[in-house]
Amino acid sequence: MSDWGWVALAYGVTYGSLGVFAASIAVRIRNARRALGETE
Amino acid sequence: MPQQTRVRRWPWVAIALSLATALTFALVSPPDDTQGDLVRIMYVHVPAAWLAYLAFFVTFIGSVAYLLTRHLRWDRIAAASAEIGVYFTGLAIALGMIWAKPTWGVWWTWDARLTLTAIMFFVYLGYLALRRTTDDPVARANRSAVLGIVGAVQIPLVHFSVVWWRTLHQPPSIIKPDGPAIQDPMMLVALIVGVLAFTVVYVSLMVERIELIHLEDQRNAFERIADQSVAGDSVTAPDLGGSS
Amino acid sequence: MTTGFWPQVTAVAGRDLLRERRQGDVLWITIPFGAIALLLVPLAIGTDAVLLREIGPGMYWVIVMLFGVLVAVGKASSETVPQQDASSLLGLDPAAGFVGRAASATLLLLVFEVVVGIVAVGLYDISVIGVPWLLATLLIVAIGLALLGTLTGSIVNSTSTGTALVPLLVAPLSVPLLLGATQAYEGLRLGHSIVSWVLLMVAVVLVVAIIGVLTARPLQET
Numbered sequence: 175m176s177d178w179g180w181v182a183l184a185y186g187v188t189y190g191s192l193g194v195f196a197a198s199i200a201v202r203i204r205n206a207r208r209a210l211g212e213t214e
Numbered sequence: 215m216p217q218q219t220r221v222r223r224w225p226w227v228a229i230a231l232s233l234a235t236a237l238t239f240a241l242v243s244p245p246d247d248t249q250g251d252l253v254r255i256m257y258v259h260v261p262a263a264w265l266a267y268l269a270f271f272v273t274f275i276g277s278v279a280y281l282l283t284r285h286l287r288w289d290r291i292a293a294a295s296a297e298i299g300v301y302f303t304g305l306a307i308a309l310g311m312i313w314a315k316p317t318w319g320v321w322w323t324w325d326a327r328l329t330l331t332a333i334m335f336f337v338y339l340g341y342l343a344l345r346r347t348t349d350d351p352v353a354r355a356n357r358s359a360v361l362g363i364v365g366a367v368q369i370p371l372v373h374f375s376v377v378w379w380r381t382l383h384q385p386p387s388i389i390k391p392d393g394p395a396i397q398d399p400m401m402l403v404a405l406i407v408g409v410l411a412f413t414v415v416y417v418s419l420m421v422e423r424i425e426l427i428h429l430e431d432q433r434n435a436f437e438r439i440a441d442q443s444v445a446g447d448s449v450t451a452p453d454l455g456g457s458s
Numbered sequence: 459m460t461t462g463f464w465p466q467v468t469a470v471a472g473r474d475l476l477r478e479r480r481q482g483d484v485l486w487i488t489i490p491f492g493a494i495a496l497l498l499v500p501l502a503i504g505t506d507a508v509l510l511r512e513i514g515p516g517m518y519w520v521i522v523m524l525f526g527v528l529v530a531v532g533k534a535s536s537e538t539v540p541q542q543d544a545s546s547l548l549g550l551d552p553a554a555g556f557v558g559r560a561a562s563a564t565l566l567l568l569v570f571e572v573v574v575g576i577v578a579v580g581l582y583d584i585s586v587i588g589v590p591w592l593l594a595t596l597l598i599v600a601i602g603l604a605l606l607g608t609l610t611g612s613i614v615n616s617t618s619t620g621t622a623l624v625p626l627l628v629a630p631l632s633v634p635l636l637l638g639a640t641q642a643y644e645g646l647r648l649g650h651s652i653v654s655w656v657l658l659m660v661a662v663v664l665v666v667a668i669i670g671v672l673t674a675r676p677l678q679e680t
């Protein structure tokens with residue numbers, strides 16, 4: 175693999191995992207808000 | 215009735231903006247004299263590692279503050295920081311491996327910093343595992359705080375032991391570049407922008423993650439109450455006979 | 459319940475050791491487990507005597523760290539919540555409880571280390587040298603691991619999940635003990651000074667002991 179290939183892999187892993195992590199927090203917040211909204 | 219904050223947009227915007235900026239600088243900066251373009255991996259690896267250590271330091275502070283004040287907010291800060299810290303530690307290790315393979319030909323070397331980072335990863339993974347076993351927020355906070363303190367205080371001792379161990383057993387033939395020698399100011403700028411961007415990401419994720427802990431604790435509390443039977447359930451209406 | 463810190467420590471340690479005499483899980487389960495682990499390794503990696511002599515000491519200490527901690531787990535987390543409540547109602551100082559449990563775990567760990575050590579010396583042809591320092595290392599590791607196991611045991615549930623969690627929590631924290639013990643043996647073999655390694659392990663012991671004693675009461679207020 176070329177150097178740029180490794181760089182692309184590194185940035186893909188970084189931004190991809192960050193996106194997944196951030197998105198999961200956002201989704202879980204929304205679900206928790208919904209659950210609390212229903213029980214009120 | 216639980217207090218709910220308004221939906222915040224700024225953390226997500228901040229994350230997107232700072233990452234876009236960091237990426238731009240990383241791509242625009244010049245290649246290294248010896249490592250070539252591989253040096254760009256350092257612009258995410260080093261910030262990830264820096265944030266990992268910062269996050270665990272915050273967990274330590276939060277743990278101590280909780281035991282001293284008994285305010286659950288400190289426990290939430292400690293726990294959120296530990297989870298984000300585990301993420302950044304894992305990322306730092308993965309990026310270190312991606313950098314190491316083309317540079318040294320192996321995925322892993324047993325140098326002190328890498329080994330120490332791997333051990334830290336497991337310390338805080340254990341912290342997260344411990345939190346999962348307790349539902350009651352107060353008991354969970356007590357236990358996590360103790361582990362947070364033990365873990366953090368042990369880290370320097372682990373650090374010394376691993377560093378001494380490596381200085382005794384370092385294979386002399388491997389020339390290991392410790393990191394890029396900064397030849398061009400733009401490289402330093404890219405690195406600093408990366409660190410700043412990741413710090414913004416950390417703070418933004420912290421805000422949201424703490425909120426999530428708060429919300430989920432409230433929801434669990436409601437579910438616990440909902441599961442309990444009402445006192446009046448045991449009293450039935452009297453049977454008066456006659457037609458219904 | 460007797461008053462006074464050290465009498466309480468002795469009472470708690472005595473109770474734990476009595477329980478071990480009745481149930482015998484260290485003697486009949488944990489020690490054989492450590493011994494068979496030592497047996498399995500050459501089956502997997504080869505029986506060449508030179509190789510085994512090379513890895514023997516390291517394998518021994520790894521087994522002590524990973525399996526030895528189970529000795530401390532059994533005693534620390536076997537207290538259910540009602541038992542803990544009874545103890546605190548009777549006026550047991552939580553710090554004394556901690557030290558007592560750690561003391562009994564230390565004793566049991568020493569037995570574990572010695573018996574499994576004999577097996578290791580036999581199977582791996584490990585040379586036993588520098589006996590005074592070696593014994594000191596065994597003792598310091600036993601105390602350190604007992605403290606780590608007891609402290610960790612007191613922050614997990616007394617459920618099977620909690621008990622399973624303790625070795626995972628202790629493993630990374632035991633690295634200074636592991637490196638200290640293995641490098642101390644290396645140093646004794648090569649004739650180097652091992653004072654710094656011994657001091658490092660003592661530092662671990664002190665740090666964990668202090669944290670354990672300071673957090674014993676806050677932990678009970680759950």
